Amino acid sequence: MHVPFCTDRCTYCAFATMADRPALHRDLVDALLLEYGRRPALEAGMETVYFGGGTPGLLAPGLLERLLNGLQARSRLETGAEITLEVNPTNVSKDALSAWSELGITRLSIGIQTFDDAVLAGFGRHHDGDLGRAALDLIAEHWKGLWSADLLVGFKDQTSQDLTFDLAQLLKRSAPHISVYGLTIEPGTQLHEQARRGSVVRLEDTYMDSYDILWSSYLHGFGYERYEVSNFALPEARSRHNQAYWRNEDYLGIGPGASSSRHPLRWSNLRDTKQYLEQISGNRDTRHHVERLQPSDRLLESLGVGLRTRDGVDIDELERRFGDSWRIALAAGIQQLKQQRLLEEVDNNLRIPATALTRADSIAAVFARTMELPPSQ
Ligand SMILES: C[S@@+](CC[C@H](N)C(=O)[O-])C[C@H]1O[C@@H](n2cnc3c(N)ncnc32)[C@H](O)[C@@H]1O
Ligand code: SF4
Missing domain, CATH: 1.10.10 (Arc Repressor Mutant, subunit A)
Structure with a gap:
């Protein structure tokens, strides 16, 4: 379920997002449920649900509840289903954590990126290192479910000490799952534009190779398994949802920019939220690309x-x-x-x-x- 709203667009990010418009939250939730109702009914129960984005942590708990109820009105949730919510540090509070838990969210994925204030400001993030740490402290103390933190590696001037420092912050709070993404320069982003104008925005690949050895051996030493190129988990903390993608199983993606796979078909939705909402309200197709895959x-x-x-x-x-x-x-x-x-x-x-x-x-x-x-x- 793709929720496109973000407080602002980060300079490196090419996901289907838009500047937050709280007045549109309810419309989006209703549109997601309408789209869901138009897709083929799932034969089996749902094993995993992923609220991704964008920043679904911006939605009020009442709207998340509306989404979850709407999903379950049409398909059964398997017992023990994994339900993940993507959040930013600015969304996390003790009250939010208890509301998410009461809704049945079982897993949080929090975008940390780094704890370096200057880098976070340069990326256009709305939190500094202290807020990132405070959010993780709350999660470590109050959240009973699984959780994961995202880190970015390879930004300009990042030293191996910076990287070790960022990892150590997560280990100190016993993060059950860590995603370490090598920064990519995506077309259409501000970072891409800065690079086009000649600014150095990213470390060279030769550094990335040595950093890879650093972060993977560091995490390995603390008991994390690298179960996918960018993903590390303590025992029993792998993401079930992502593993289904990696086994190339069917999945249903709902919302602006979401992709779906139902063999032999693949389709993806319009990325623009306004267009997506217009298509839904006009009872028209939200897909902009449908493909039949050859074996x-x-x-x-x-x-x-x-x-x-x-x-x-x-x-x-x-x-x-x-x-x-x-x-x-x-x-x-x-x-x-x-x-x-x-x-x-x-x-x-x-x-x-x-x-x-x-x-x-x-x-x-x-x-x-x-x-x-x-x-x-
Ligand atoms: C869909 S975003 C959602 C996370 C959440 N909105 C946040 O930013 O805190 C998922 C993750 O993708 C990663 N990501 C986004 N753009 C990237 C890029 N250009 N290169 C590498 N990783 C990227 C970031 O680490 C981000 O946390
Ligand atoms: S990284 Fe997260 S907060 Fe930043 S623009 Fe992308 S989805 Fe939004």
Whole structure:
């Protein structure tokens, strides 16, 4: 469920967001539920729900409750379902935490990025390091569910000490889950414009490689498992929702800019919130792109997302989806990558050895180049 509102747009962010308009919150919630009502009914119960954005933590608890009730009016929530809410440090208070908990939210994902005041100000964030720490202290003390914090790595002038300091703040509060994102310069962002004008906005890739070793070994030393390129979890704290994406399972995305996958179809919604709301109120389609995936695309997609995870791609699942044809289609790539020690078969999974996980995207690309016969489905 995509909630596009943000207090302001951060200079690096290209997600489908708009400056917050509290007067539109109720309209958006109603539109999300209307769109949901128009999508094919889910056959099974919902195992995970993710309120992402944007900043869904800006919605009043009453509106989140309306959303959750509306969802459940049409589909069953599985017992023990994971329900995640994305929040900013400015949304967190003792009252908000207890309201979210009463609503049945089981997991919070908080955007910290860094604790460096100057960097946060340069990014256009509406919190400083102290507010980030205060929000985490409240969560660590009062939140009984799981939670995750996002960090950005690779901003201009970031030293290894800065990175270690940011990580240490999260470890001090025993964050069960940490996402560490390498800063990317996305077209259409202010950061992109600054770079285009010649400013240095990001560390060079050579630094990023050594920083990667630093943050992954640091977190490993404190018991975190790198279960996906950018994601680290203590035991039992993996994100179930994200793992479903990485297994290339079906998902339903609702709201401006949201994408959905229901094999063999993929679709994504209009990104502009105003247009999205107009389409809903005019009873018109909110999708701007619908695509039917060929089996070869689906196979490459399964590798593209699955090989970024430590578990890798489940061979039984490949067989269930593609019969024997996947092995023939991938034979050349598998042979080449195994010889280069960039691929292994362990516990009936095809996976990348831990030391090469950061190269997952270029390793998966080998299959696109070497695929022989397209698989059938
Ligand atoms: C959809 S945002 C929501 C988080 C929340 N609104 C916040 O900012 O606190 C999810 C995460 O994506 C990451 N992100 C956004 N733009 C990025 C970029 N250009 N490069 C790397 N990570 C990015 C940030 O770490 C952010 O916390
Ligand atoms: S990083 Fe978060 S707060 Fe900043 S613009 Fe993106 S979604 Fe909004």
